[in-house]
Amino acid sequence: MNKREIIENKLLGEKLVRIRHRSGLDIYVLNKEFTEYTAFFGTRYGSCDSTLTDSNGHTSTVPAGIAHFLEHKMFESPDGEDVSAGFAALGADANAYTSADTTVYLFTCTERFYEALELLIKMVTTPYFTPENVKKEKGIISEEIRMCRDSVSDALHYLLMGAMYGEHPAAVPIAGTVDSISKITPSLLYACYNSYYRSSNMVMSVCGRIDPDEVERVVDRALPGKETPKVIFDRHKDTIECARKRAEREMEVSIPVFRIGIKYPEGDFPAACQVLSEILFGECEELYCSLYEKGLLSENYSYGYACRRTAPYFAAGGDSDDPEAVFEAFCEYAGRLRERGVSAEALERARRVMYADALKSLDSAEAAESIFDSAILGMEPLGRAEEFLAVTIEDVNALAGRVLSPERFAMSVVYPKAAENKKSVKKI
Amino acid sequence: MEIKSVLVAPGVDLSVIPSEKFKSNYFSLNFLLPLSEENITRCNLLSAVLIRGCGKYPTSAELGRHIAMLYDPDISVRTVKTPYTLIFRVNAYFLDNRFIPEKAGEDIFEDILSLLSELLVFPLLENGGLKPSYLAIEKKNQLDRIRSRINNKNSYALYRCERLALGDIPYACDALGTPEELEKATPESLYKLLRAILEKSRLHIVYSGSYKEGYREKITRFAKLLTAERNEEDIIPIPKLVLPVDAESVRDEAECIDAFQSRLVLAYSMGKAPENTAPLQIFNEIFGASPVSRLFMNVRERLNLCYYCSSVQQSALGIMYVVSGISAENRERVIKETELQLKELCDPDNITEEDMKNAVESLLSAYRTLSDSPISYTEWVISREISGRSTDTDKYVSEIKAVTKKDVAGVAKKARLKINYFLNGVAERGPDE
Known part of the structure; x- marks a missing residue:
């Protein structure tokens, strides 16, 4: 049996219908007077889920980038058509x-x-991997990987994750590397699919002028299975200390980016974390304003x-001629907040910003x-706005x-290439 | 969606798009200026300096804290380049009164108008100019922005090809301005520019969202305060659109860059922009703009030569760009396949009913959803008004539906390759590859 619950939020003027489908899938229906309909259907499986456990309890590591590879391949159906x-x-x-x-x-x-x-559910529940279509995708994804390797923000992100979390899959690019995806096979894809694409591990949310009864009928038709076993995730044992304080590299950039x-x-x-992030890093708060006035940060x-x-974190970044001076100012400001606490005014501003x-x-x-x-993430979908207003000092x-303790802090920096290594734009 | 337009002051018109379905409202001021490197550089600087502080809230911290306490409306001052004109745009996207806990019975729009007046009419002045220390920092920031264009290789390649395709028409002025013009700007010249914008620029005001009783009067009072010293006869007309000159032969340009991937950008001349752009839009969907387009299905899915390959139209200027990220050794294959797919579309018999239906549906769907966002619909209305095109929604829909296969083939036949720009990524790929 499916179970239904109505979540109403009077302040927001919203009503959300939550259906716990008999397959274990959680479905959220938000009725809105919009012309557009939107549907999201996803699973708790990403690039950080880098292991597979078989029926004997044996755990093995899978090639980096396989979750992303799987995502690409789900658009192909057994009749050879692209579902797009x-x-x-x-x-x-x-x-x-x-x-x-x-x-x-x-x-x-x-x-x-x-x-x-119905097509979306059919697509996500019909894996179809062959040696040919897997080989074909490697060419496309290799180009995506190369494009991402040129991205400064990707470089900063993965350097920072490595500095904070060390040998954690969060420090490896989501798409993997050209080398790691070369090891992906149809059987590995099926194994990952069967482990993580289970209804009990998935969530669907839809928005528009939608009848929840009709959504339920569609899901009943397309997803008739019984409740699937829960996924047991391989938990990383993380310490609070960063693996390194710094991670740096050089790229074709004009000024340092951190x-x-x-x-x-x-x-x-x-x-409370989001409110604290606003107080720490917000553009009307002391740290950003003082660094901007000194010309150490831009907009x-x-x-x-x-x-x-997995691997949650706070972060702030931008361009600066002197990232070390920014880091020093951050440490000093964070230390003060930790010692003296936040002001009532800053808290009220942050609450309002997050509520809006x-x-x-x-x-x-x-x-x-x-x-x-x-x-x-298991959070109450309509409750966020009021949760922010309820955060106390x-x-x-x-x-x-x-x-705000220094052992948790790290910084990644991408510096412009040193002159001797530079291959800047030139006509050929 | 209903649009009500009225003239509220000399050279100032107001369009209202009333809707009660949003939690936020959008208020947009669009001052129109002629395109030039001087204007675009100075408007970029002015945008940055004005948002640093004003007479009443002189520092970023004071101004930012005031904004946060108003439940953080998005207040932005930006410079936007269009083929017709430069827009100095001031926006406010703010929560409606109904959702502001302690504001029940009061009107936050009053606070927004008051804040915008402070920013534009009562800026922070020192000795008859804008605050010099703010200008100095913003000059440096703008110079950094210009220099950091190279950081994003996809957009940098398109930028380089665009420069070559546009030649020296006014629209070719750099969207971020130039270092030379930055150097020339002074606190006095920027303040003079602000006054000139208020006194002489045509102004389109758009309000989208919950439009309450008395708002027209409030906006009219506000507009009169902004433009108090303007005379109808001083208002700067929008110059005529200037199109790029078509070269006789294809220009090949290549540069190398320290990147792992190469970028190919092909610029096509599409002939003079027609009054009715619907056939061009349908062509673009089928050729390279959708996930089932010819470029996507062939260059990416069949030949596996890239992750992205798509077409972008600059319809007013009659230019199409085909952009892709590829490995250098595949350059000729990508060009050949692009040309082949274009040639295929020159024959109406190669265009299927399904192609036409998908393209029409995709465009109409995108159009219908404009009404779901106060920002998107406002920007659509502004772009249509500036280009002198109708905002009559029925007309738009019927034009899209009336396009035939022959019309699409007609667009394809006009396409002529003009620039072949290649940004060759020469970074060593290393053992990982």
């Missing part, structure tokens, strides 16, 4: 992405929603708390994404006392 064409025929635009801890398939459309939803990270493997109290700056199942952010995330058909992101100060 099926979506296009329904007027739907389908896509997918893989992160450190999830793989997500999605589509948007303005008509024929239920047909597109990212400061705070390792937080505990990953608890997500609302090319971003920050946040990466709330995720949560509301805006529900203000378009992309609300399905916001709901998916919360649900896949005691919550933040207790968190700051734990989080």
Whole structure:
């Protein structure tokens, strides 16, 4: 039997229907008066899930990039057709992405929603891997890997993850390397699929002018199976200390680019973490403003708390002529917050900023994404906005006392190539 | 979606897109200026300096904290380049009163208008110019932005090809400005530019979202405050669109860069932009803009030569770019296949009913969803108004639906390769490869 629950939030003026499908799948339906329909269907399986456990309990490591490779291959059906064409025929635009801890398939459309939803479920539940189609994909993904190797932000991210988490799969690019994907075979793909693509490990969220009964009928038809066993994840045993304080490299950039990270493997109290991140790194707070005034930071700056199942962290980064001076100022400011606590004014600003952010995330058909992101982490999808307003100064100060300790801090920097190594743009 | 347009001051019109379905509202001021390197450089600088502080909130911290307490409206001042004109754009995207806990009964839009007035009418001045220390920092930041263009190899390759394709038309001015013009800007010249924008630029105001009683009067008062010193006859007209000159032969350009992947950008001349762009849009969907396009299905899926390969139209200027990230040894194969797919579309018999149906559905679907976002719909309205195209939604839909296979083939036949730009990635790939 399927179970249904209605979650209502009067302040937000939203009603969310949660259906626990008999297969173990959690489905969220948000009815919105939008023209566009959006559906997200994903699994708790990402690049950090780098091991497989067989029926005898034997654990083995799989090639880096296999979750992402699997995502690409799910678009191919046994009849040899690319499923994208099926979506296009329904007027739907389908896509997918893989992160450190999830793989997500999605589509948007303005008509024929239920047909597109059925196609999405069929696609995600019909793996089809052959030596030929696996070989073909290696060419495409190799080019994607090369493109990502040229990305400065990717370089900063993986350097920082390596500095904080050491030999953790979070420090390896999501798409893997050209070498690692060369080891991927159809049988490995099937093994990963069967281990992680189980209904009980998956979440679906849909948004638009949607009838929950019809969604239930579609899922019943397309996903008739019984409840699947839960996935047991291989947990990494992370310490709170960073593996290294620094990770650097040179690339074709004009000025140094940096990212400061705070390792937080505990990953608890997500609302307070986001509020603390705003107080620490926010663009109207002391650290950013003072560094901007000194010309050490520009508006090319971003920050946040990466709330995720594996290897969570705080980070802030941008361009600077002197990343070491930025790091020093950060350590000094973090130390002060830890010792003296945050001010009531800064807390109120941060609460308001995060509240507005949560509301805006529900203000378009992309609300399905916001709901998916919360649900896949086991958080209450409509509760985030009010959780931010409810964060107290005691919550933040207790968190700051734990989080803002120097052994958790690290920085990655990409420096411009030294003149002797430079192959800057030249006519050929 | 209903659009109501009225003139609220000399050279100032207001378009309102009322909707109650959002939690946030969008208010956008669009000052139009002629395209030039001087204007674009100075507008970029002005945007950055104005958001640093104003008379009432003189530092970034004070201004930022005031904004945060208003439940963090996105306030932005930006410079946008279009083929027709330069837009000095000031936006506010703010929560509606209904969702602001302690604001019940009050109107946050008043606070937004007041803040925008402070930024534009009462900026932070020192000795008759904008604050010199802010300008000095923003000059450096802008110079860094110009130099860091090379950091993103995909957009850098497109930028280089675009420069070659546009020649010396006004739209060819660099979107970030030039170091030479940066050098010339002074606190006084920037303040003078701000005053000139307020006094002489045509201004399109758009409000999208919950439009309450009395808002028209509030916006009119605000517009009059901004433009208090303007005379109708001083308003700067928008110059006529200038198109690039078509070269007789294909220009081959190649540069090398320290990157793992090479980027190929082909620029095609598509002939003079037609009044009705629907056939061009349908062609673009079928040729290279969708996940079932000819380029995607052949260059990527059949030949496995790339991760991305797509077409981008600059319809007003009659230019199409085909962009891809490839390994250097595949360059000729990608060019050959692109040309082959283009040639195929020159024959209407090679275009299927399914191609046409998918393309029409994709465009109409994208169009319908504009009404789901106050920002997207506002930007669509502004771009149509600036280019002198109708915002009549029924007309748009019927034009898209009326396109035939013959029309699409007609667009393909006009395409002529103009620039073949190759950014050769020469980084050593190492043992991993």
